[in-house]
Amino acid sequence: MSxxxxxxxxxxxxxxxxxxxxxxxxxLLYKAADVNEIHVKFS
Structure with a gap:
């Protein structure tokens, strides 16, 4: 048993x-997607 x-x-x-x-x-994937989205918005 043990x-x-x-x-x-x-x-x-x-x-x-x-x-x-x-x-x-x-x-990590979520944060990476978030960063990419922010990058796209500000570019």
């Missing part, structure tokens, strides 16, 4: 890292 729990914790940790990474990438 080995299963540790494996589950490891896999859920990896999943959490993937989710955080994807959120981070989405925020």
């Amino acid at each position: 080995s299963f729990t540790s494996e589950f914790m490891e896999s859920s940790g990896q999943l959490l890292q993937c989710i955080l990474l994807s959120k981070f990438v989405l925020v």
